[in-house]
Amino acid sequence: MPETLRHILASESPQSAITVRGWVRTKRESKSCAFLEVTDGSCFRGLQAVVDATLPSAALLSKVLTGASVEIVGDLIESPAAGQKWELQATELRLLGEADASYPLQKKGHTPEFLRTIAHLRPRTNLFSNVFRVRSRMAYAVHRFFQERGFFYVHTPIITSSDCEGAGELFRVTTLKQGSPEKPEEDFFGQPTYLTVSGQLQGETFACALGNIYTFGPTFRAENSNTARHAAEFWMIEPEMAFCDLFADMTMAEEQVKYLVDAMLTECPEELEFFNKFVDKELVNRLKQTLEKPFERISYTDAVDLLLKSGKSFEHPVVWGEGLQTEHERYIAEEHVKGPVTIYNYPKSIKPFYMRQNDDGKTVAAMDLLVPGIGEIIGGSQREERLDVLRAAMGHHGLSEEDYSWYVDLRRYGSVPHAGYGLGFERLLMFVTGVSNIRDVIPFARTPGHAAY
RNA sequence: UCCUGAGUAGCUCAGCGGUAGAGCGGGUGGCUGUUAACCACUAGGUCGUAGGUUCGAACCCUACCUCAGGAGCCA
Numbered sequence: 238m239p240e241t242l243r244h245i246l247a248s249e250s251p252q253s254a255i256t257v258r259g260w261v262r263t264k265r266e267s268k269s270c271a272f273l274e275v276t277d278g279s280c281f282r283g284l285q286a287v288v289d290a291t292l293p294s295a296a297l298l299s300k301v302l303t304g305a306s307v308e309i310v311g312d313l314i315e316s317p318a319a320g321q322k323w324e325l326q327a328t329e330l331r332l333l334g335e336a337d338a339s340y341p342l343q344k345k346g347h348t349p350e351f352l353r354t355i356a357h358l359r360p361r362t363n364l365f366s367n368v369f370r371v372r373s374r375m376a377y378a379v380h381r382f383f384q385e386r387g388f389f390y391v392h393t394p395i396i397t398s399s400d401c402e403g404a405g406e407l408f409r410v411t412t413l414k415q416g417s418p419e420k421p422e423e424d425f426f427g428q429p430t431y432l433t434v435s436g437q438l439q440g441e442t443f444a445c446a447l448g449n450i451y452t453f454g455p456t457f458r459a460e461n462s463n464t465a466r467h468a469a470e471f472w473m474i475e476p477e478m479a480f481c482d483l484f485a486d487m488t489m490a491e492e493q494v495k496y497l498v499d500a501m502l503t504e505c506p507e508e509l510e511f512f513n514k515f516v517d518k519e520l521v522n523r524l525k526q527t528l529e530k531p532f533e534r535i536s537y538t539d540a541v542d543l544l545l546k547s548g549k550s551f552e553h554p555v556v557w558g559e560g561l562q563t564e565h566e567r568y569i570a571e572e573h574v575k576g577p578v579t580i581y582n583y584p585k586s587i588k589p590f591y592m593r594q595n596d597d598g599k600t601v602a603a604m605d606l607l608v609p610g611i612g613e614i615i616g617g618s619q620r621e622e623r624l625d626v627l628r629a630a631m632g633h634h635g636l637s638e639e640d641y642s643w644y645v646d647l648r649r650y651g652s653v654p655h656a657g658y659g660l661g662f663e664r665l666l667m668f669v670t671g672v673s674n675i676r677d678v679i680p681f682a683r684t685p686g687h688a689a690y
Numbered sequence: 691u692c693c694u695g696a697g698u699a700g701c702u703c704a705g706c707g708g709u710a711g712a713g714c715g716g717g718u719g720g721c722u723g724u725u726a727a728c729c730a731c732u733a734g735g736u737c738g739u740a741g742g743u744u745c746g747a748a749c750c751c752u753a754c755c756u757c758a759g760g761a762g763c764c765a
Binding site: 263265266267268269270271272274285287302303316317318319320321337338339340341342343344345346347348350351353354405406435456458460461462463464465466467468471472473474552553560562563564612613614615616659660661662663664665674 | 720757
């Protein structure tokens with residue numbers, strides 16, 4: 238493998254006769270020479286190549302427009318001008334792939350809305366190359382966090398027949414033709430199947446065998462949600478821990494968010510500087526504040542109290558027993574706490590059947606971690622491990638034990654207290670980059686009406 | 691799905707009843723090292739689509755489409 242710009246730019250001393258391959262970002266021409274800014278994607282910065290007008294290959298310059306791919310041989314020298322430490326004094330320029338005048342990216346800024354229409358070219362821009370380098374680093378940090386703590390990575394199914402009740406609308410998976418007289422039992426799997434909305438239920442079975450496990454993979458929601466925070470296909474991180482209660486669960490969630498924020502601060506400094514300058518000027522401050530102190534914890538009941546006493550007039554009334562609205566969550570995270578906050582012990586009527594019922598009979602051991610600007614980034618709970626209580630909850634939710642017999646079996650054979658949560662990977666990326674639209678942290682976003690590429 | 695706003699050159703926008711504009715990007719020429727280079731010239735448009743009002747519509751009205759912001763649902 239030839240050296241990438243990431244290594245070349247970190248060079249300690251000049252080098253002669255090196256080869257650089259990449260894409261032209263800008264060209265600045267004057268009479269005696271031309272300056273080509275070349276990037277290869279390996280890092281944010283590019284390398285300035287100086288092509289003297291007397292070089293034989295300088296004749297190619299008229300065809301080297303923004304977006305063209307080039308191979309340049311030359312000497313890495315200290316740049317005599319301000320703006321960069323190193324530059325490449327070219328001895329030979331080769332045009333690998335022309336980009337004609339219709340190339341849509343120019344050196345001036347583009348709006349994210351326009352760039353979404355050219356998702357195949359936007360990773361060549363500053364913003365998106367930074368976003369997707371960070372996405373890769375963060376995915377690695379997610380695995381590192383769990384692997385360092387002895388968690389096992391479990392690949393839960395993407396096609397599933399269980400609908401993880403309460404997690405939203407599902408996409409149907411079928412080989413039956415539309416309008417076909419065939420019945421579901423004649424379908425490929427012999428029963429209705431869907432794209433998974435969560436690996437949690439299957440994850441629980443592995444936690445009740447391997448101890449601590451996590452999943453990290455794509456999940457799907459067929460909700461007609463049109464917001465900057467929802468996508469039909471997104472990646473979720475779902476740890477599940479045996480012998481774990483709600484408070485240990487909350488501690489784990491906090492530890493993970495801090496670990497990932499720290500990874501952003503220490504491993505992606507160039508990208509972070511860019512985001513802080515061009516995307517969100519408060520980003521670095523906010524990330525540093527996240528690490529400073531323990532996340533506040535407020536019970537749902539106390540949260541309702543403080544909302545009622547806030548003196549704020551909310552569009553939606555604050556009522557114990559109803560879900561917290563976005564405006565309520567924003568007030569708590571952004572005005573009351575001014576930082577990440579975990580709300581726990583929600584009314585059981587608004588939560589799914591598998592959450593553990595508390596002794597008060599009214600609430601379940603659920604928790605949501607809210608962060609300023611984004612809202613819910615993590616949702617989790619301690620799971621109901623008592624056979625009779627779980628059966629009763631399933632009855633209340635109108636679920637048949639037959640459909641979940643394997644899930645109920647976990648409570649029948651060696652049941653243990655266990656807990657877990659789901660962290661939306663894209664929401665985490667929005668938090669650490671400051672990018673405000675989920676469509677801009679996914680390589681090819683799937684939202685209602687949009688599945689191009 | 692609901693509410694609000696916006697669609698004018700490849701991109702970002704100005705024009706808001708009376709001959710379609712600028713910057714960037716492209717082309718040509720100039721400039722002794724530029725940094726979103728600079729200077730001059732130049733090409734580039736069914737003003738989202740379809741109706742309507744008017745002597746006259748990019749501009750006013752209606753519908754639809756698309757996008758954005760907010761809400762619901764949630765991660």
